[in-house]
Amino acid sequence: MxxxxxxxxxxxxxxxxxxxxxxxxxxxxxxxxxxxxxxxxxxxxxxxxxxxxxxxxxxxxxxxxxxxxxxxxxxxxxxxxxxxxxxxxxxxxxxxxxxxxxxxxxxxxxxxxxxxxxxxxxxxxxxxxxxxxxxxxxxxxxxxxxxxxxxxxxxxxxxxxxxxxxxxxxxxxxxxxxxxxxxxxxxxxxxxxxxxxxxxxxxxxxxxxxxxxxxxxxxxxxxxxxxxxxxxxxxxxxxxxxxxxxxxxxxxxxxxxxxxxxxxxxxxxxxxxxxxxxxxxxxxxxxxxxxxxxxxxxxxxxxxxxxxxxxxxxxxxxxxxxxxxxxxxxxxxxxxxxxxxxxxxxxxxxxxxxxxxKQPENVSTIKTIEENHFAFENVTLQTPNYEQVIVEDLSLSVQPGEGLLIVGPSGRGKSSLLRAIAGLWSAGTGRLVRPPLKEVLFLPQRPYIILGTLREQLLYPNTNRQMPDAELKEILQQVNLQNLFSRVDGFDTEVPWENILSIGEQQRLAFARLLVTHPSFTILDEATSALDLQNEGRLYKQLQSTKTTFISVGHRESLFDYHQWVLELAQDSSWQLVSVQDYRNQKTINIQSTPNNESQNQSQILTETITSERLSHKEISELTNYSISTIRSKASKGDFITTRDGLTYRYDKNSSVLKWLRV
Missing domain, CATH: 1.20.1560.10 (ABC transporter type 1, transmembrane domain)
Structure with missing residues (x-):
């Protein structure tokens, strides 16, 4: 302070x-x-x-x-x-x-x-x-x-x-x-x-x-x-x-x-x-x-x-x-x-x-309703001092088992929406529908590491829960932390975890808590920002396998593969909710419809970053979840494709090339 x-x-x-x-x-x-x-x-x-x-x-x-x-x-x-x-x-x-x-x-x-x-x-x-x-x-x-x-x-x-x-x-x-x-x-x-x-x-x-x-x-x-x-x-x-x-x-x-x-x-x-x-x-x-x-x-x-x-x-x-x-x-x-x-x-x-x-008097607050799903109903969210509008008249609903990705410029209020869900910020108007907080697991960008044993780290916040060591070891394996157990004497060892674990290991440990508790709803605030794309993909697939309803905040394009919907926040407090595919198409159209001088600059940038790697439709299909027909369709439209490892490709229609080039 x-x-x-x-x-x-x-x-x-x-x-x-x-x-x-x-x-x-x-x-x-x-x-x-x-x-x-x-x-x-x-x-x-x-x-x-x-x-x-x-x-x-x-x-x-x-x-x-x-x-x-x-x-x-x-x-x-x-x-x-x-x-x-x-x-x-x-x-x-x-x-x-x-x-x-x-x-x-x-x-x-x-x-x-x-x-x-x-x-x-x-x-x-x-x-x-x-x-x-x-x-x-x-x-x-x-x-x-x-x-x-x-x-x-x-x-x-x-x-x-x-x-x-x-x-x-x-x-x-x-x-x-x-x-x-x-x-x-x-x-x-x-x-x-x-x-x-x-x-x-x-x-x-x-x-x-x-x-x-x-x-x-x-x-x-x-x-x-x-x-x-x-x-x-x-x-x-x-x-x-x-x-x-x-x-x-x-x-x-x-x-x-x-x-x-x-x-x-x-x-x-x-x-x-x-x-x-x-x-x-x-x-x-x-x-x-x-x-x-x-x-x-x-x-x-x-x-x-x-x-x-x-x-x-x-x-x-x-x-x-x-x-x-x-x-x-x-x-x-x-x-x-x-x-x-x-x-x-x-x-x-x-x-x-x-x-x-104390509840503030003579000020408007967002009304919270506890039900078994997430929804914003005409929500206008403001900073706690009511000096700035973060998002205006937001209405959306997240269906059970779906994933919503919140994107937008830095400082635009993506994490503030998560604070509103958690009840930390309530300045504004409208209705917020969410499940009881005890049914929601929050995974922040910097995970909360408690003062306790490895067992308590994994079981948090329900540290009184009984779980066999074999199951805990299996969960560590699933989040690629199998070597962690060999660094300590056992699950009941208490050490300064925040000092001995890297941020990436701490984020994987937080995901392990998710696999332990099996929450019905999960909130992730750039919870994989310190991980490589392989580990990120592994954890999000584990998340999808739990059938949980989840809302993520992130900047990586690789996150689109694990969500169905995108909520984009703009600088002027406006917003748009679109499917992941439509959002990708919008970005492609925006790049293609830029003015000539910007288009030339974009083309120059793409040309400068093209590598010698050239892939066929079949090879691209093996690196993504798309079928051959979808790959051909995207090639004809000039769409970009991002593979599972986070690399982006575009199709070169030049008769002397006719290959997917990495950009």
Whole structure:
């Protein structure tokens, strides 16, 4: 996907940004915690999720309470040792302290485990939900036409899990640290109200600064996601087109492209490092100042014996823990910036998937009728954006067992008609009659090679079907792939087939699927373009033997031998449907009726390409499917003849020649 140009976005105030963020959160997270649509989530799953969340909250409360209690135990431990000098009391309190530390350890471990388990369950649900949207109503295909949605594959694979993990980490940490700060503030208040008031004011100022700094980090994180996605896509692009790059020796150009995208990523990382440096200095300095307060205020009180040493130590410990909690809370605001970037991109992606699958309003679409044959009834097909008419008022019907060949200039919409049959393009008017898509096998020019075993390649799309190895070997023989089995260990071997098979072998493998599934209807989009004429003829004869009804797109004249009808598309969106024989006759007449100067040029071209090969009527008959009488008739008319191997001949009526000459 091309690198996206990052444009300056209109400046938003903090309130509007928060409203937008909260709206995105509700769209993404709402159905998990508050399902409103029937069947959206099982009631038992919702109860289980809330049960685990409540358990996590209780564990956090218990952890904070135990930590606060631990500060009092430490205070009494110090007093028993320094002031009371009572060893028995000291050992009793020490035993309590050990139990408290064990509880803290267990509570910390269990709270983190429950937090991660909730995040994992949430991630599993959210991934399945977005993936279901992606694969429903061919959204994965339609989303490619939206230029503002970059790298959908990365959004699925790398940007869903951080959303749930960051959400749980931020929420749990925020709750834990706020509770700790409130608890320690109360403890400090019980010892010195002055320190408590200073800490409270200091906290408010620190959080306001953190929110301000977080705005810049949010921008950096959004750019980081985009630059990482672009760089990852460029690397994948090189892997997928390795052979083409090697043929062109385009390593330098690819290196420049990768270098540019990596440079953008590096600049973003440098900005983030600079921001993190400033943030770390601010956070550490902020915590250090807090730790000084209790000694400045309480030291004079201790010297005057107004408080004991245990209170001084507890206040210092509480302020230290308060500072640590505040520092972690500030760092969480930085994480929240990255979290908001993930939420924004995921919400944008989810909305785009819903948008592309909606039926457009107030626009005309081709009506599809499912019956057991192919027919176009007054169909006018347009591009999906309704900007261009591909074919106008098309009406035809393909009879069972017949073959229709679609021809025309490149870019005229031959493949677009196949997209209309498949339901990918529906912009236009009229009615399209076709069988259910599960009864139609599509063979594109570049076959789809799945990630799987050789057996799964042959059985696709019905990979659960059972078929003996002997039958599969026979089918490989029929499509001239008998040597393929010797290149792997067996039908259950999984290798990168797209890399080890040539395009021609892949096209023959696609034909093998046809012989496996025996579909009633087949669509071929230049499915033999990479094959020689001998292999092409062999495969089309296999196709004809299955008695399937098929529609082909192609340019080769050799394809006429395997079809009964020709649909020719013209540049002006017009069309004509004629029999193969009539179409050939038309082309011959057109050549013969060209103006004199063009006729002379054509004659000159033919003369220059005539070889020394001269064949009799009988020899031509043996190379074609025509009878001797038909050969003579064509000779008298001056028609051209194409043999089974794709060579074209014309009859020279010169009395000194009277032979068929190859042109």
């Amino acid at each position: 091309p690198t996206q140009v990052i444009q300056t976005q209109p400046t938003k105030n903090a309130f509007s940004s928060f409203i937008q963020f909260w709206g995105d959160v509700k769209v993404i997270f709402g159905p998990y915690w508050y399902p409103t649509k029937p069947g959206e989530r099982a009631f038992s799953d919702v109860i289980r999720a809330w049960g685990m969340l409540i358990l996590l909250i209780l564990l956090i409360i218990a952890l904070v309470g135990t930590t606060a209690y631990s500060s009092f135990v430490n205070r009494y431990l110090v007093d028993s040792l320094i002031q009371d000098r009572d060893y028995s009391k000291f050992t009793n309190i020490l035993s309590i302290n050990i139990v408290v530390l064990v509880c803290l350890t267990l509570l910390t471990g269990f709270s983190k485990f429950v937090r991660k388990q909730i995040a994992l369950n949430w991630y599993k649900w959210l991934n399945n939900k977005i993936l279901d949207k992606y694969l429903t109503n061919r959204a994965y295909y339609k989303i490619n036409f939206k230029a503002d949605i970059d790298n959908p594959d990365q959004r699925l694979s790398q940007e869903i899990e951080p959303v749930t993990t960051n959400a749980l980490n931020f929420s749990a940490t925020f709750l834990e640290k706020v509770l700790e700060m409130v608890t320690f503030l109360i403890i400090v208040w019980s010892i010195s109200q002055n320190i408590a008031l200073i800490l409270l004011a200091y906290t408010i100022i620190g959080n306001l600064i953190a929110v301000y700094l977080n705005q810049e980090l949010t921008k950096i994180n959004q750019e980081e996601l985009l630059f990482k996605a672009d760089y990852s896509y460029a690397l994948t692009h090189v892997r997928n087109h390795a052979e083409s790059i090697a043929f062109f020796q385009g390593e330098n150009q690819e290196s420049n492209i990768l270098g540019r995208r990596f440079s953008n990523l590096l600049k973003n990382i440098e900005r983030k490092i600079s921001w993190e440096r400033s943030s770390e200095i601010f956070s550490r300095g902020y915590q250090s100042i807090i730790q000084i307060f209790p000694f400045l205020v309480l030291a004079p009180l201790y010297i005057r014996d107004e408080i004991d040493f245990g209170q001084l130590g507890q206040a210092a410990l509480a302020c230290n823990l308060f500072a640590i909690a505040l520092g972690e809370l500030i760092s969480q605001f930085g994480t929240a910036g990255q979290f908001s970037s993930y939420v924004e991109r995921l919400s944008e992606f989810s909305d785009a998937l819903e948008e592309v699958t």
